Amino acid sequence: MNTKTSILVVDDNKELCDSIKEYLEHEGYAIGCANSGNDAISMVHSIGYDIALVDIGLPDIQGSDLVVKLAEISPSTDFIHITAHATLDSAIEAVRHEQVVSYETKPLDMNHLLALLNQIMKRKKMEEALLQSDKLKSIGTISAGISHEFNNILAVISGNVQLMMRAYKDNGELVNALNIIMKATNDGAEISNKMYDFAKTEVDIKEYVTDDVGVLIQQSIEFTMPRWKNMAQANGISYHIDIDGIRGESEVRCNSTEIREAFVNIINNALDAMPEGGKISFSTLNKDGHVFIKVTDTGKGMIEDVREKVFDPFFTTRRPEGTGLGMSIVYSILSRHNGKINVKSEIGKGSTFTLQLPIYTRADAKIKISEIELVPKSNNGLHILVVDDEEPICDVLDKFLSKEGHMVRTVDNGAEAIILAGVSDYDLVLCDMVMPEVFGYDVIRALNDLERRPKIGIITGWGEKLKPIEDENIKVDFILKKPFDFSEMMRLIDNAFSGI
Numbered sequence: 462m463n464t465k466t467s468i469l470v471v472d473d474n475k476e477l478c479d480s481i482k483e484y485l486e487h488e489g490y491a492i493g494c495a496n497s498g499n500d501a502i503s504m505v506h507s508i509g510y511d512i513a514l515v516d517i518g519l520p521d522i523q524g525s526d527l528v529v530k531l532a533e534i535s536p537s538t539d540f541i542h543i544t545a546h547a548t549l550d551s552a553i554e555a556v557r558h559e560q561v562v563s564y565e566t567k568p569l570d571m572n573h574l575l576a577l578l579n580q581i582m583k584r585k586k587m588e589e590a591l592l593q594s595d596k597l598k599s600i601g602t603i604s605a606g607i608s609h610e611f612n613n614i615l616a617v618i619s620g621n622v623q624l625m626m627r628a629y630k631d632n633g634e635l636v637n638a639l640n641i642i643m644k645a646t647n648d649g650a651e652i653s654n655k656m657y658d659f660a661k662t663e664v665d666i667k668e669y670v671t672d673d674v675g676v677l678i679q680q681s682i683e684f685t686m687p688r689w690k691n692m693a694q695a696n697g698i699s700y701h702i703d704i705d706g707i708r709g710e711s712e713v714r715c716n717s718t719e720i721r722e723a724f725v726n727i728i729n730n731a732l733d734a735m736p737e738g739g740k741i742s743f744s745t746l747n748k749d750g751h752v753f754i755k756v757t758d759t760g761k762g763m764i765e766d767v768r769e770k771v772f773d774p775f776f777t778t779r780r781p782e783g784t785g786l787g788m789s790i791v792y793s794i795l796s797r798h799n800g801k802i803n804v805k806s807e808i809g810k811g812s813t814f815t816l817q818l819p820i821y822t823r824a825d826a827k828i829k830i831s832e833i834e835l836v837p838k839s840n841n842g843l844h845i846l847v848v849d850d851e852e853p854i855c856d857v858l859d860k861f862l863s864k865e866g867h868m869v870r871t872v873d874n875g876a877e878a879i880i881l882a883g884v885s886d887y888d889l890v891l892c893d894m895v896m897p898e899v900f901g902y903d904v905i906r907a908l909n910d911l912e913r914r915p916k917i918g919i920i921t922g923w924g925e926k927l928k929p930i931e932d933e934n935i936k937v938d939f940i941l942k943k944p945f946d947f948s949e950m951m952r953l954i955d956n957a958f959s960g961i
């Protein structure tokens with residue numbers, strides 16, 4: 462279903478051109494023929510060929526000069542010279558230009574040529590995959606940074622909105638407007654979290670469990686049932702989900718939630734591509750220590766330009782509903798699991814995504830979650846230290862926690878927090894993670910070393926999960942993600958002090 466490899470044959474010998482064309486077309490290549498240098502130039506202007514076979518001795522231009530011109534027009538084309546003589550000099554002359562990857566002598570050995578073309582295409586594909594992964598890595602770094610900054614900004618907005626909602630709860634009109642701001646803030650937080658999910662590179666294999674791919678697919682199909690069954694039926698549309706191709710067990714070590722999320726995204730995209738109904742087929746194959754999972758839909762398919770960008774973050778053809786983050790997250794999830802994903806699709810002929818994951822062979826790894834000692838204590842009038850380099854965040858937490866009857870002190874850096882916590886007895890320290898100079902982790906380590914250890918809550922714009930808790934020196938009692946919800950914060954504080 463993929464676009465064919467395109468090859469331009471440039472030779473003034475028309476019969477030779479035609480015979481190469483016939484042979485290679487039979488092998489599945491798309492061939493263009495030019496019998497002069499000028500023809501070749503105009504053809505390359507309209508199509509960027511993958512490979513060009515260029516005769517050295519053309520009547521209107523030297524083959525090697527033609528390569529220079531063609532390479533300028535189409536820098537991604539690889540060139541093979543065709544020469545009549547197989548002398549060393551002619552070979553050196555033939556591969557003089559860096560884009561000339563090889564030369565073939567006449568009469569052509571077609572089997573040799575075919576092997577060479579396959580080899581070139583294999584290398585080109587590997588280079589493309591590398592480029593794609595480099596590109597996505599850089600976008601990931603940017604996305605992670607933006608997501609972090611956004612969460613800080615959103616935390617200030619949502620914190621103040623929640624304060625105002627409490628202060629002016631009798632003013633219906635104002636509360637309505639605040640609700641709208643809150644909803645927009647939550648939407649923003651959702652996008653920001655998706656960006657973080659895409660950018661996430663760290664893998665916490667301690668959280669990995671062994672799961673069967675077939676079961677994960679089944680669960681993802683169930684998750685999406687409201688869309689492909691209930692809602693579709695209500696609109697008179699019918700979808701068929703075919704799982705007959707799922708063969709045997711394929712156990713993988715994974716974060717099951719993430720793998721299900723990957724399948725859910727793929728299913729949702731397939732449904733988006735089949736507004737009038739259609740079929741989604743799943744199949745699995747265990748081979749060479751990997752499970753290959755194919756998901757095929759009978760939807761509208763993709764043009765080449767879309768197919769090439771499908772894993773790019775923010776690339777979408779479904780504006781304004783689509784964020785374009787779905788498939789970039791899938792790509793990132795697969796990479797984190799040492800897996801791969803690729804797509805084959807043609808317009809009007811549906812799409813097939815092939816996912817590849819390493820199969821788990823039983824060598825056990827147990828998940829250890831260290832216990833946090835919980836001291837029951839009343840949670841009124843707590844002494845709370847808030848550490849965040851963003852002043853507006855300190856302000857909003859100060860206001861909220863003070864209103865709840867706690868005694869709050871705020872500091873904007875880790876060093877001061879460590880000193881303060883050493884001299885005063887705090888019941889709770891709420892600590893940001895990413896701060897200049899002294900990092901949140903350092904503050905938490907220092908707090909854990911105190912004789913009278915306060916309860917510790919991380920407030921973070923990143924997606925840290927249980928990781929820090931599992932490290933002996935950085936025990937924390939809860940993690941609150943920015944932008945925070947005050948009710949959630951109160952619940953976490955309550956839990957931390959009530960031993961639940």
Ligand SMILES: Nc1ncnc2c1ncn2[C@@H]1O[C@H](COP(=O)(O)OP(=O)(O)OP(=O)(O)O)[C@@H](O)[C@H]1O
Nearest residue numbers: 730731734762777778779783784785786787788812
């Ligand atoms: N199965 C498919 N069939 C046709 N086009 C697809 C398919 N899957 C993805 N695409 C194309 O790739 C684009 C990117 O997909 P992606 O899931 O990343 O974003 P989205 O679906 O547009 O938005 P969202 O973030 O809501 O998922 C889509 O807009 C669509 O053009």
Ligand SMILES: [Mg+2]
Nearest residue numbers: 726730787788
């Ligand atoms: Mg999508």
